[in-house]
Amino acid sequence: MRKVPGLEALQRDYGPKGVKFYYVYKALAHPELHGYVTPYTLQERLAHVREARRRLRTQIPWIVDAMDNRIKHAFGDRPNSEFLIDPEGIVLVKRAWSNPQALRADLERIVGPVAQRTDPDELELGRLPGRSEARPAELPRLELPAALVPVRVRPHLATSTEPFYAKLRVEAERSVLRTGSGKLYFGLRLDPLYGVHWNNLVGPVKVSIDAADRIRVSKTALVAPRPEQDSDAAPREFLLDVTDAQRGATLRVTVHYAACHGKEGWCKILAQQFTIILERDPDAGRVLRGRARRPVRSERATDGDQAARRSGPLLRGTVVQVGSGQLLLRTADGDTIKLRLLPGSYAVQRGKRVALQTVRSGQRVAVRTIATGATPAVRYVLLLPSEP
Amino acid sequence: MHRFSATMSTVLVATTLLAATDPAGYAQQRERPDNETFLHQSPRVGELIPDVIGYDEQGEPFPLRARLRGSYTVLVFGCLT
Structure with missing residues (x-):
C-alpha cells in the first residue's frame, strides 16, 4: 500500500468529477509483515479493512474480496494491480502494479485535467507499523529450510465457538510436493487483531496430529518451548519430517493453547482443529523471511484457475x-x-x-x-x- | 447522447490502440513472468469487467458490475501487507 498517498490525492482531485475510487481488499501478499496474519473468515477480513482505514486514515472506500478470493482471481491475481473502468464497465486501462502518476495521466486524458493537483505530501495520512517496530521474539526462531512452499490449511471453523485466535500456517519443502519426502513447517501466530497473548502458566502450545492420510509423519505430538515469561505473543514453530506423501495427502491436526485477553480480563483454554492438504496454496502469499528463504521463481505462488494452481x-x-x-x-x-x-x-x-x-x-x-x-x-x- | 457515445468510442479505441501498440510497455512487462500471467489472466482492455460479487465494508454483498456502472471507476488491489 505504498501507493496510497498518490491514489488518495487522485481521489481528492477526480472524486468531484464523478470518478469513483475503490481499494479491493484481497488475500495477504506477505503474511506476518507488520505482524498481520491471514484471516480465516470474512468478519476477520472486514476487521483487516477497519484496521487499514484506522492506520492509513484513507478516504477511498474498500471492496472486500470473498474468502474464495474470486475477485483476485478474476482480475489477474496481482497484489497491487489497478484498473480504470468506464461507465459501461469496460476496462480502459490495467496495470499489474499500481502507478498513481501514470493513472493521473490516464485520467487527464480521459476525464480531463484538474485546475489544481492535490499534493500527496499534504494529505494527513497514517502508515502501517514498520518491520523494525515489530515485537522482538521472546523465543528463538527456527532455522528453516530454503524455499518452503505454503500448503492449504483449512480451519474447522464450525467446530469451535471461539474465534481462531491462533492462525496456523503450514509450508512444505519443495521435495515434499515433488517426491513425497522432506520437512513440513508449522507456524502458529496469534492474530494481533484479537489482542490476546499465550498463557504460559497453563502449559506450552501443542499440536497433535490426529490423522494422516496418504502420508507418514515423524511424530504425532509437537510441543513448543515454554518461555520463562507468564505470557507472550511470540510465534510457535515446529518442523517435522514427512515421507510417502502422495498428491493431495491430508493431515488432521488439533492445536492446543491457552489465550488470554489482558484488557478484557479473560483466559480460555482452546483446542482447535485444522485439515492440512499437501497442495500448494496459491492464495497464501509469501512470508518475507529474508533473501535466504526467498522461493525460486518456479515456486512462487501463481493463482487463478485449477490448472494455474x-x-x-x-x-x-x-x-x-x-x-x-x-x-x-x-x-x-x-x-x-x-x-x-x-x-x-x-x-x-x-x-x-x-x-x-x-x-x-x-x-x-x-x-x-x-x-x-x-x-x-x-x-x-x-x-x-x-x-x- | 450521440456526442457522448462518439467520445466514449474514441476514448475506447484510442486506449485499446495505445495498449496494443505500446512496445515499451510490452517490453517492460514481458520480462516479468508474473506480469505475463497478469496480462492474459486479467480482463483485457476493451472487455467488460468480470461479474463477480465481493462485499462492502459493512459486509453487504457488492456486485461489481452492477455497482460500478454509471461512473468512471478506479480499482486498486491491496492489503495490510
Missing part, C-alpha cells in the same frame, strides 16, 4: 517441433524437453490469447508448464519476439 516452471527456449500432442523445446542449456499439449493448452502473443497453431518450429518461446503426470504439460506458450 498446479503451475510448473516457466521454461524458455526454441521450439524444435510442435504437433501430434506434444511440443519439443530446446532450452538455452541445449537440453531438449518433451512437453505434452493438452486440450486446454494455448498460445499468447503480445498479451493476447491466440491459437496454438500459431506456434512454429524455430520460434523463441516461454512455456508455462503444468506440474502433473510424468511428462510435464503445457499450460500456455508465450511467443517471444525474435532476437535482433
Whole structure:
C-alpha cells in the first residue's frame, strides 16, 4: 500500500468529477509483515479493512474480496494491480502494479485535467507499523529450510465457538510436493487483531496430529518451548519430517493453547482443529523471511484457475517441433524437453490469447508448464519476439 | 447522447490502440513472468469487467458490475501487507 498517498490525492482531485475510487481488499501478499496474519473468515477480513482505514486514515472506500478470493482471481491475481473502468464497465486501462502518476495521466486524458493537483505530501495520512517496530521474539526462531512452499490449511471453523485466535500456517519443502519426502513447517501466530497473548502458566502450545492420510509423519505430538515469561505473543514453530506423501495427502491436526485477553480480563483454554492438504496454496502469499528463504521463481505462488494452481516452471527456449500432442523445446542449456499439449493448452502473443497453431518450429518461446503426470504439460506458450 | 457515445468510442479505441501498440510497455512487462500471467489472466482492455460479487465494508454483498456502472471507476488491489 505504498501507493496510497498518490491514489488518495487522485481521489481528492477526480472524486468531484464523478470518478469513483475503490481499494479491493484481497488475500495477504506477505503474511506476518507488520505482524498481520491471514484471516480465516470474512468478519476477520472486514476487521483487516477497519484496521487499514484506522492506520492509513484513507478516504477511498474498500471492496472486500470473498474468502474464495474470486475477485483476485478474476482480475489477474496481482497484489497491487489497478484498473480504470468506464461507465459501461469496460476496462480502459490495467496495470499489474499500481502507478498513481501514470493513472493521473490516464485520467487527464480521459476525464480531463484538474485546475489544481492535490499534493500527496499534504494529505494527513497514517502508515502501517514498520518491520523494525515489530515485537522482538521472546523465543528463538527456527532455522528453516530454503524455499518452503505454503500448503492449504483449512480451519474447522464450525467446530469451535471461539474465534481462531491462533492462525496456523503450514509450508512444505519443495521435495515434499515433488517426491513425497522432506520437512513440513508449522507456524502458529496469534492474530494481533484479537489482542490476546499465550498463557504460559497453563502449559506450552501443542499440536497433535490426529490423522494422516496418504502420508507418514515423524511424530504425532509437537510441543513448543515454554518461555520463562507468564505470557507472550511470540510465534510457535515446529518442523517435522514427512515421507510417502502422495498428491493431495491430508493431515488432521488439533492445536492446543491457552489465550488470554489482558484488557478484557479473560483466559480460555482452546483446542482447535485444522485439515492440512499437501497442495500448494496459491492464495497464501509469501512470508518475507529474508533473501535466504526467498522461493525460486518456479515456486512462487501463481493463482487463478485449477490448472494455474498446479503451475510448473516457466521454461524458455526454441521450439524444435510442435504437433501430434506434444511440443519439443530446446532450452538455452541445449537440453531438449518433451512437453505434452493438452486440450486446454494455448498460445499468447503480445498479451493476447491466440491459437496454438500459431506456434512454429524455430520460434523463441516461454512455456508455462503444468506440474502433473510424468511428462510435464503445457499450460500456455508465450511467443517471444525474435532476437535482433 | 450521440456526442457522448462518439467520445466514449474514441476514448475506447484510442486506449485499446495505445495498449496494443505500446512496445515499451510490452517490453517492460514481458520480462516479468508474473506480469505475463497478469496480462492474459486479467480482463483485457476493451472487455467488460468480470461479474463477480465481493462485499462492502459493512459486509453487504457488492456486485461489481452492477455497482460500478454509471461512473468512471478506479480499482486498486491491496492489503495490510
